[in-house]
Amino acid sequence: SDSGSGASGDSVTVAVAGPMTGDNGIYGQDQLSGVQFAAKEINDAGGIPSGPLKGKKIKVVKFDDVADPNQGASVAQKICDDSGIMAVFGHSNSSVTLAAEPIYERCGVPLFVSYSSNPAITAELHKNLFRTLIDDAKMGAEMASYSHDQLGFKKVGVLASDDDYGDGLKTNFTKTADEIGLDVAKAVTTSAKQKDFTPQLTELKNAGADSLVLLNTYTDAALQIKQAYAMGWKVPIFVTPGSNSPELVKIAGDKAAEGVIVAAVFDPNSTAPGPSKFVKDFTAANGKGPGESAAMSYDSFYVFLKSLEEGADDRASVIKKTDEIGTFTLPIRGELIFNETHEPTVVPGKPAQVLLQVKDGQIGSYTG
């Protein structure tokens, strides 16, 4: 079969695959809006600026995986079969990415992962996969040190979701907590589709936790915040980047969410030139601000674009070029260097996450 040119006529087609509906729907939608916004910028400026495909427009198609690994695998198969698609941006949830990756790899589709953070994804080299985000090993560890140093938690109760995201964070959080002497009262796993978390919350409460760390996505976290509040259990709560979304507050309610601390990989209120320009332009174009995952996928699109500019013109050459270039300048986060497994090189001492906090129904900066 053909190698997949992805460039037909006067456009280049890329796919965004992620959860577009359901309890993780925001991730896919944000991710899609990030890529679409990048494509719009490029198309408005006359198409791909240089390289063999110069002047061609970018076309974006979306695939819904409903945050389900099965759907992810079947989406991957479909993208593989469709030689008109040059590259894929996604998936959001680590579990889905892990399920879909071997399929993309087998048929040679370049995969730009901007939001799945489980370490296993880049544990070994997958030639076609490039992740533009720090992994959970770093983020989990960081959340533990934040809890201990900045937030002053003494005895944390941990709730983790039953997927690769929750699992990866839990492992690394508890490991670091152990190392730095943070007492973990209990770490409990919740199951998918669960809505009533009172049993687990009661368990943590009984274990004497003085704070809650919720290692999961926004719907789960919001329900847990809400139910802890309803139980009358008032403790500081710390949530993941996956919960850095206005939906968190909407579902949990202003009262319950007040004061919740968020570890974020993207701070929309940042005054640095990259992020603030992105937020301004994006808001102007979309009528509302970007979600975290939009910023991440926007960045990753410029990695792909760079490979086109440097001479790539089909699936195989995108993979080859991206690997060769190795160093990129991301519009929001600045310099990114891929290591040997296509994971961003960690700059020692530079934190991957910033702390934000819910105040008056808005996620703003952390004030302690």
Added chain:
Amino acid sequence: MPETLLRADDLTVRYGPVTALNGISLHVDEGEVVALVGANGAGKSTLLKTLSGLIRPAGGSITFQGKDLARTAAHDIVKSGLVHVPEGRHVFPRFTLKENLLAGAFTNDFKSAGKRAEEIIAGTPILARRAGSTAGQLSGGEQQMLVIQRALMADPRMIMLDEPSMGLSPVLADEVLELVAQLSERGMTVLLVEQNALGALDIADRVYALATGEVLFEGRSDDLRANPQFADQFLGVVSADAERRAHEEPEAATP
């Protein structure tokens, strides 16, 4: 000349491709006992079901006390005073005897029905013995008595009985027919379907004989009893060679 209570004209009923009634006309006068006889599948039950509104006819008209019934829903027909006791008894098996009788008074004075029901049970020896049971536990004859009494709870002007003696022991079958005769004496109009044509003829004023959805004979009981063709076909008092014919028919089919 008594008034005609129920009249059906040119009734046609189909079950899918099967025509069960093919243009049947009949009438029942006030106070009469009319018997309906016919072989299996002749359409007797279908006719009763059509009259009581369980089945919509494909054509023809039905009037009861001058009111059109062909388009009236079954439960409204009951209200107008025509009650049907279907074949197969249809007691409410999980109800007690009293509750079964109450159900019969659904269109009637439901409030005072409880007392009446108790009186009826007490007044019917065969039911009084089983007053404590649910209807599902009764024997066939007891159930038959129960459903007839249940139908009477509606104070109908006319009652239609579909093979009330089927499956009953000879003694009970006689008792049921006796009850029908008593009802008639009390002024009730009765349309009776019976396989046991001899017994039916004894209590009926007039008879219709059906075959394959059409009326074959019609007349006063005594006249028909004397009609040799009718007797041959419906009473089973067969002449010797008719009997032989009946015996040999199945074998004739063998090649």
Added chain:
Amino acid sequence: MSTTVTDPIFRATGVGCRFGGVIALDSVDFEIGRNEIVGLIGPNGSGKTTLLNVLSGIYKSTSGELEVDGRPSRFMSSRRLSRDYGLARTFQNIRLCSSLTVRENVLIGMHSRFKWYDSILPFGPGSREKKAAANVEEILEFVGIGDKADEIATDLAYGDQRRVEIARALATSPRLLLLDEPAAGMNPREARVLVDLIHRIHAERDMAVVVIEHNMNVVMNTASRVMVLDAGLCIAHGDPKTVSADPHVLEAYLGKRFRDA
């Protein structure tokens, strides 16, 4: 009760059967000889059908002893009784498989002769299916519905449905056939044809037959021996003439029509 049968195919001694508080069979002694037609009569609810159900293993008796071919059978399943001891029956409320044709309904009666591998090799030459099919034809002809083999069984006229039931029972090649009110709802004429069929079954197929009936014409014209049940007890037993003259029977069962006659 005195024993009139030597070497019975079936023997019940003191059999009782109760449902909660209801005593359907009190204590019944009953025997069926190898080649006789027995009539079973009694008022409604006297336990006739229950006795049949107990004999054929569909209900379990709550007391007494049952023997088939001299072997205790009280705890045998109806499957075993049908398969290994040749008991076959029809049902008071016709029970036919409503989505199957007449032929298939009768084939069900032959299932005990199939082996498990017949379902994987059903169409080979000389397969059991073929032999069974030929057998079905023959039985259908015998009961007189050979021309209706491919109709859906429950679409047939009532009398014919009764025949299908009988054909299905015959397909098991029984040694004892139990018929529960085969003439119910038949008109006098059809009942006559039925009487004839019962005689032929008995004569040509060599088996014992038990007939439950309320139609006294049928009972009198077929049975060589009649037993009368009342309230779960046998109240009379003997040849048809004697039994129908028994005052108890007249009182409890036959009623005034017979008394006057």
Added chain:
Amino acid sequence: MLSFVPKPIMRIALLALVVLGFLLPNLVEPYTIRVAATILVFTVFATGLNLILGFGGLLSFGHAAMFGAGAYIAARLMLDTGMSLALVIVCSVLGTAVFGLLVGITSWRVGGDYLALITLGAGQIFYLYLNNAKEVTGGATGLPGIPPGVFFGWDLTAIENTYLFILGATIVATAFAWLIGKSFLGRSLLAIREDEVIARAHGINVPLTKVIVFGIGAGIAGLAGVLQVLLLGFVGPASFTVDQSILAVEIVLIGGMATTLGPFLGSILVIGSTEYLRSLADYRSMIFGALMVLILLWKPGGLVQILGLGETRASKATSLSALLAKLRRSGTPPSRHSAHAEPVTEEARP
């Protein structure tokens, strides 16, 4: 609809359909091949259920667990051992059949809606097991990266080949089910479905037959599981939820119960519409739901009956009115034409 077509012509048409099936990879683009392959996988899946539910009348709402057992056994074997595909299939089918036999044993004790709940519960427990036994099943993530199969030297990597292999397997499974349906086992099942008392009284071993059909149905679903693995290259628990069990019931009913072609026709409609309605994203399940209601209201015998392709042996004995009649039977003899239960709609059928 097609009932006027003479039988020989229907046979030829069927043959032409099979030939077309084999030529399909040369005619259409890969996406359609993949959809066709998915339809076939679900055909096999539903064929197993059709034996249990259509023929045996046993309400099984846990069939996805059988599907899953086959898929996971195959996936593990393909990941961990270098076993040949043929052997993998044998192991999965047998393994699943044993699993089915065990579930089937519960049908000795409970029937009807209660069996529905038991099987549903068993399916749910199995699903939780898939989610939690991380070392064996990979947990919620499932088992990614299953290598493509090689069938006696035939490399199935290309979708065209996978499809052809699945097509072959589907034909084998369908033929097998047809044979079972025609044989005395099929008839025993129909008899049990209609009336267990009759079956018993005529020498049929009811419990054994029930368990056997559970085993066979499960084995066929296990085969479908293997095919699913070959097609997707991945297994995860979400393919084996209650929803999937219900989907299989839908396929059987929409296609036509207790028919040979029913599962195939049902899958075409159910799987085909979920795939091709994707473009109507927002209205998809509504259209699908409406289609389902309309088809079953039009002809309860499903597509087989609508197309006039044969008799559905949809049982009247398990219709609601008949069940109620059965309830009644505990107290009264039913009317003599008991099969022609009274029209509830107050109207004779036109």
Added chain:
Amino acid sequence: MEFLQQVTNGLTIGSVYALVAIGFSVVYGALGLVNFAHGDILMAGTFVTYGVYTSFHLPIVISCVIGILAGIVIAGIVEEVAVRPVLKSHLLIPMMTTLGMGLIIRNLVELKYGSGTLPFPSFAGSGFFHIGDLQIARAAVVTLVVAVITLVLFAAFLKFTKPGFAIRVVAQDMTAARLMGVPVNRTIMAVYGAGGALGVIGGLLYANTLEVVYLGMGFPILLKGFAAAIVGGIGNLQGALIGGLVLGILEATVGPAAGSYRDAIAFVLLIAILLVRPAGLLGARVQERV
């Protein structure tokens, strides 16, 4: 103490299951039919309450009544469209047509409210009663009280009113009911309406307890309701109540020990109960009369 606390927690969700199970049993008892749209009807009714409350700012009580009425109407439509015409078919057919109706209902709600989780205004208010060390959520008390009241009222309705009598008559023999002058079609519709109302009440209490509504809420509750109904002996109202409470308490007490196999525990026990008592806790297995 802790155990007692768990039991108390279990009573809340158990009462929800019980209400749904009763709604389920009502329909089942009358028609012998499993209504697969039940979950979606209760979801839709709950969303109607949510919608009316958030967009028209009506008092919550009135919003709830409107939601319940909507449930009655939707259930009536489901009966009319998808059940009545196929009453005589194989019993799986109405199951599947109701399932299809459920899909349509779900899609309609999704078009309006999307597939995410939405915050639901809790009408019982959050907060607690304390009895000694025992902490009882206000929502739990409301749920239990409403469930018991509903059950008692409904049982009384069935037993003492004429329409209730009609339902019992229809449940036993539709033909005979018709011949007694009972308007059967109207009664069946009423049965569905009642089932729908009970379902929505359950849905509202569930939403009140968790303070959220979401598209997928119907199915899991339906599943548990179905299970509860069967455990209790399907068609039996008291059985449904007991089944629901047993299930809720089991989940709360045995659940934590089972960790992620929490749902399995309920089902394992369920299967065990059914294997020991094949007709459920209060169901009687009768020897079929042959």
